[in-house]
Amino acid sequence: MTRRLLLSYLSLAALVLLCLEIPLGFMYSRSERERVVNAATEEAESVSAYASLSLSTGRAARDLPRRVVHCAERIGGKVVIVDAVGTLLATSHPRAAVMSSDLASRPGIAAALRGTSTVDVRTSTIGGVEYLSVAAPIQRDARMQGAVWLTLPTQTVHERVHHVWLLLGLGGLGVLTAVAVVGFAIACWAGRPIRELERATHELAEGGRATPVTMTKGPPEVRRLAAAFNRTAARLGQLLAAQHAFAGEASHQLKTPLAALRLRLENLEPSVATRGRGSLAAAVTETDRLSRMVEGLLAMARLEESAATPGPVDVGAICAERHRTWQPLFEQQGVSLVLFAGSVGPVLAVPGAVEQIVDNLLSNALRASPSDSTVTMELRLHVPARRALRDARPAWVDLHITDEGPGMTSEQRARAFDRFWRAPGAPKGGTGLGLSLVQRLTHASGGEASLHAAAAGGLDAVIRLPSAEPQREVHGQGGERPGQRKRHLPALRT
Structure with a gap:
């Protein structure tokens, strides 16, 4: 903004200076030339009257030579006087005596000898120097007596004009410098x-709390805008803090009553008749579901409260550790859990995010997988096909968790990340918060995060995270690396 304001100030000042100084310079040049011509004309008429x-x-023989020398010294030029037939009478320049035979043929002298009433002003170049030539007739009682011819160099006039143009340029530069200094101060x-x-x-x-903006400096409009922003930021901060506090406190406070409710339901089991035990088991299941929902809400509240910065995380080690942790539970359910973890390097992620993402996706996959099926965990390095070799931009790492369950339709996959949404016919015990938490993390x-139909008919959950290392060279097509397990992937929707 400062640069644009300063540029606008300088452009406006330069435009004003050009509109003022260029006409002023031309007017001075024209007036200076007119002054010199008028001065030369008056001098020629004065010499003409004296010669007459x-x-x-x-x-004439005694007074004219002294007069022409004195006049030539005063005007800084040359003065020549001839009689009515063009014979040289007096000159301030000895070379004119040599050229006396050609004097009558010169245009200015010839016009004056013809008795022209106007002064003949001509600009000629003599010896490579530009001269101003003025000729005036010498007359007395309508009788032609001769002519006076003055020549003076215009170099002095040009130098004076150039000096004025230089002064105008320097003055304009000084004005622009002053405008730049003042404009920079105003722009700042x-x-x-x-x-x-x-x-x-x-x-x-x-996601942080904005520091109040200083409102004592700047234009009034900006100060009013800053005041409005401060009020808006403070109000928004209060609303977000109240929302986070309510979600966190409500989730936390619900944990104890739910635990007590489940304990009471379990204690009722010996006292319930056989035909009522099915309802009791359903009540315990719903209580567990409600407990998991409260845990999910609490986790999401913590995520919203913390504005953690993503950092390098070893996703391969985390997947291997979660595979060891979940494998016994999968074996109890008769489901195989397979891990394909290539060398993909670290990724950028919020601390603890990858663990929660893997746990939620594995939990969903286990509930949806039938017995004697397989759940696959696979890490792939994804590099866009259009990237050139030795491109220093980071690649992406894709985490695929694929099951062989019933899967979802395209409409269901589009809504799967909504809070509290569960697919029709989904296994009991879900809360509808797991995929929403995965997406937010x-x-x-x-x-x-995206969901796709797996080749075996189940669901392929894809988590794409930025690589923490720049990929300097691409091997193969589509980002496949040597030794990596190739497998067809549906196109990701972003």
Whole structure:
């Protein structure tokens, strides 16, 4: 913003200077030339009057040479006087005596000898120097006596004009410098609150509490905007804090009554008749489901409260550890749990996110998998096909957890990440919060979560996380690495 404001100030100042200085420079140049021409014309008429008087009194031979030398020294040029037939009478330049035979043929002198009433002003180049030539007739009582020819170099005029243009340029540069200094100060003064607002907006967008923006500096409009932003940020912070506190406290407070309720239901089992034990078992199952739902809400409340920054995580080691932990439970249910973990390197993820993602997906896969089926965990390095070799941008790591259960339709997969949503006919015991928590953890880590139909008819849950290492070279097509298990993957929806 400061750069744009400064550029606008300088552009406006430069436009004003150009509109003022260019006409001023041309006007001075024209007036200076007119002044020189007028001065030369007046001098020629003065010499003409003096020569007419000298010729009439017969003192031309004595007075004219001294007069022309004095005049030439005063104007810095040359003065020549000829009689009515073009014969040289007096000159301030000895070379004119050599050229005396050609003087009558010069245009200015010839016009003056013809008795032209106007002054003939000509600009000629003599010896590579530009001269201003002025010729005036010498007359007395309508009788032609001769002519006066003045030549003076225009270099002095050009130098004076160039000097004025230089002064105008330096003055304009000085004005632009002053405008730049003052404009920079004004732009900084006006832009400081905007930068504070930008900083506070980034803090608020990243999930933190925005520091109140200083409202004592800057234009009134910006100060009013900063005040409105402070009120909005404070109100939003209060609402979010109240929401997080309610979710966390409510989930925490519900844990104890639910545990007590389950204990009482279990203690009722000896006192319940056989025909009522089915209802009692259903009540215990719903109590367990409600407990897991409370745990999920508590986990989501903790995730919203913490604005953790993603860091490098060894996803291969985590998958191997969770495979060892879950394998006995899978064996009890008659389901095989297989892990394919290639060398994919670390990923960027929120601390603890990968463990919770794997646990939720394995729990869902176990509930949906029939006996004698297989659940597969697989890590793949995904590199976009359009990436060039030696591209330093990071690749992605895909975690696939595939089951052989009934799967979902495309409409069900589109709604599976909604809170509290459960697919029709889903196994009992689910809360509808597991996939929602998985998606939030994945997004917090900078990745994406999606569901696809597996080749065996089940569900393929894909978690894509950014790699923590830049992939310098691509091997093969589509990001497959040597030795990696190849398998057809449906296209990911992003």
